[in-house]
Amino acid sequence: QLVESGGGVVQPGGSLTLSCVASEFPFSGYGMHWVRQAPDKGLERVAFIRFDGTYKIYADSVKGRFTISRDNSKNTLHLQMNSLRPEDSAVYYCAKGVPWNDHCFDYCGQGTLVTVSA
Amino acid sequence: DIQMTQSPSSLSASVGDSITITCRASQRISSYVNWYQQKAGKGPKLLIYFASNLQSGVPSRFSGRGSGTDFTLTISSLQAEDFATYYCQQSWSSPPTFGHGTMVEIK
Numbered sequence: 001q002l003v004e005s006g007g008g009v010v011q012p013g014g015s016l017t018l019s020c021v022a023s024e025f026p027f028s029g030y031g032m033h034w035v036r037q038a039p040d041k042g043l044e045r046v047a048f049i050r051f052d053g054t055y056k057i058y059a060d061s062v063k064g065r066f067t068i069s070r071d072n073s074k075n076t077l078h079l080q081m082n083s084l085r086p087e088d089s090a091v092y093y094c095a096k097g098v099p100w101n102d103h104c105f106d107y108c109g110q111g112t113l114v115t116v117s118a
Numbered sequence: 119d120i121q122m123t124q125s126p127s128s129l130s131a132s133v134g135d136s137i138t139i140t141c142r143a144s145q146r147i148s149s150y151v152n153w154y155q156q157k158a159g160k161g162p163k164l165l166i167y168f169a170s171n172l173q174s175g176v177p178s179r180f181s182g183r184g185s186g187t188d189f190t191l192t193i194s195s196l197q198a199e200d201f202a203t204y205y206c207q208q209s210w211s212s213p214p215t216f217g218h219g220t221m222v223e224i225k
Contacts, residue, residue, distance in 0.1 A: 035161070043154075043162060043205055043216045059213055093161040103214035104152050104207070106173060108161025 002094045007112030014084050018112055020077040020094030028052075028072035031097030033105050034079045036090040036114075046092070047079060048102055057102070062088070084116045120144050120208050124217025130225040135196045139220045141189045141206035150210035151189045153182055156219075157202045165204075166191060196222075 006018040018034070034046040047068040049056045056068055067080040077094055091113050095105035121144035131137050141151065149169035154162035164173045166182035169189055179194045193200055201224050206217040 042218050043207075045214050057212060095161065098164075098167070101150075101167075101209045103209035103212065104164065104167055106164040108163070110159075111161055 002096065002107070002109030004092065004094050004109045004112040007092065007114045009115045009117060010084055011118055012085060012116055014116070015080070015082045016084065016114060017081065018079040018092055018094075018114070020109060022075045022077065022094075022096070025096065027075040030099070031102060032068075032070060032077045033095040033097055034066075034068060034077075035093045035095050035105070035108065036088075037093070037111075038087075038090040041090075044090075045103065048097070049077070050102070051097075055102075081114070084114075086116045089114060089116045119213055120147065120211060120215050122206055122208055122215050122217040124206050124220055126220060127218065128221040128223060130223045131196055132225045133196055133198055136192065136194045137196060137222065139191045139204055139206075141184075141191075141217050143187045143189070143208055143210075146186045147208050147210035149185045150208055151182070151184065152207045152209055153180075153191045154205045154207065155200075155202050156205065162205060193222075198224075 001023045004020045031050045033048045047058045049068045065083045069078045091111040093108035093111045095108040098104045123142045151169045153166040156162040170182045181192050203219045203221045205219050
């Protein structure tokens with residue numbers, strides 16, 4: 001199970017940190033993703049972190065502004081979002097990775113809504 | 119970036135029908151295609167990986183085929199719980215990219 005939190009309304013240029021608490025699987029053994037979906041839009045993989053945190057990759061649209069991190073002792077995934085833009089408004093899903101590929105995930109949490117607006 | 123062109127964008131079908139959704143990649147990607155199901159208000163869930171492998175727990179009425187650039191997802195004998203939006207995704211290279219989705223509605 002994955003439970004996201006931290007979404008809300010923020011002004012352009014502001015910051016927000018999303019968190020995701022995992023349970024019912026060995027969190028420290030899996031890569032994790034953040035995936036977002038703008039209202040009535042498709043899916044975008046925002047960031048990925050390997051199981052041990054040694055490898056991270058970001059979508060070009062967020063590179064340099066967002067930081068993914070994890071705390072395996074607390075089964076928690078984070079997404080620090082800085083310099084937020086209106087186009088970052090979306091539902092953000094935490095997703096559990098699969099062992100065989102860094103781009104595939106098998107399920108998501110319920111999502112947390114981020115709205116960037118003045 | 120690799121573009122994934124998915125069709126149709128929507129379709130209407132009845133319980134018991136068989137449907138097929140197609141996805142075309144802008145370059146050859148071997149079998150690195152995954153299919154996801156998303157229901158209203160929920161996150162996407164993996165159905166098929168590596169083009170034709172059924173994810174654990176997914177009913178056998180779902181099947182996938184293809185390699186290279188052309189891929190299909192087939193649902194045989196649609197059930198009420200299958201009405202949702204389906205996305206293809208390429209996992210051949212970064213960034214992973216998704217099709218625009220196919221909304222399957224009840225006729």
